[in-house]
Amino acid sequence: MEDAGKKAVTEGVDCKIPVTEAWIRKHRLLYDGATRHPFIRSIRDGSVDFTSFKRWLGQDYIFVRSFVPFAASTLVKSSKESGDGLDMEVILGGMASLNDEINWFKNEASKFHVSLTSVVPQKPNIKYCRFLENLTSSEVEYPVAISVFWAIEVVYQESFAHCLEEGNMIPEELQATCERWGNEGFGTYCKTLREIADRCLQKASPEVISKAEVAFLSVLEYEVDFWNMSVGEA
Numbered sequence: 001m002e003d004a005g006k007k008a009v010t011e012g013v014d015c016k017i018p019v020t021e022a023w024i025r026k027h028r029l030l031y032d033g034a035t036r037h038p039f040i041r042s043i044r045d046g047s048v049d050f051t052s053f054k055r056w057l058g059q060d061y062i063f064v065r066s067f068v069p070f071a072a073s074t075l076v077k078s079s080k081e082s083g084d085g086l087d088m089e090v091i092l093g094g095m096a097s098l099n100d101e102i103n104w105f106k107n108e109a110s111k112f113h114v115s116l117t118s119v120v121p122q123k124p125n126i127k128y129c130r131f132l133e134n135l136t137s138s139e140v141e142y143p144v145a146i147s148v149f150w151a152i153e154v155v156y157q158e159s160f161a162h163c164l165e166e167g168n169m170i171p172e173e174l175q176a177t178c179e180r181w182g183n184e185g186f187g188t189y190c191k192t193l194r195e196i197a198d199r200c201l202q203k204a205s206p207e208v209i210s211k212a213e214v215a216f217l218s219v220l221e222y223e224v225d226f227w228n229m230s231v232g233e234a
């Protein structure tokens with residue numbers, strides 16, 4: 001305790017835990033609900049229903065396409081930040097992966113005989129996409145946008161990295177899906193996004209921080225609804 005106090009004095013503003021860490025602690029149940037959903041657990045233990053997987057695949061393709069304009073709007077905001085310009089490069093890298101991802105979806109869909117052109121977006125997906133569209137406005141502050149960006153990416157990263165943990169029984173056909181978001185590189189990318197978000201939030205006003213927290217919670221709720229929709233419970 002005394003040590004912690006000294007540290008705070010010598011390091012000044014760095015004594016507090018990062019904002020994203022505080023959010024996760026405070027909203028642990030919802031965070032776990034989004035990152036340890038029964039659908040994800042079923043992929044990990046091999047009991048996954050392929051109808052659910054195909055439904056998820058088609059819906060997620062639609063989602064990813066609407067994630068792109070949101071990512072682009074966040075990129076624009078990052079480019080206006082005073083700083084070393086590294087934020088923009090990280091987001092640009094993320095957008096390059098989204099480009100690969102769209103092609104990956106097309107390829108997977110054809111393997112699973114899912115016709116992406118005839119997928120009808122389901123209500124939870126439509127709502128999530130609309131939420132993202134609203135966040136593309138230039139009125140939405142950068143700390144809010146980057147927090148949402150991180151939250152969206154980290155839910156998939158944590159979910160699929162969990163699938164890959166030791167002792168998994170992932171069906172062979174789904175191994176590549178788990179690796180897509182569960183790989184180490186994607187993990188590092190999410191950590192970097194989180195550092196960027198925390199740095200922005202640290203400088204933000206209490207109003208902006210609280211807007212970002214509300215948006216973070218919305219992401220978690222939308223993600224749970226998205227998984228529910230995939231298993232046919234929406």
Ligand SMILES: Cc1ncc(CNC=O)c(N)n1
Pocket residue numbers: 060063064067101152153155156223226
């Ligand atoms: C519903 C949802 N949430 C997060 C991601 C991961 N980000 C981009 O791919 C995703 N693909 N889909």
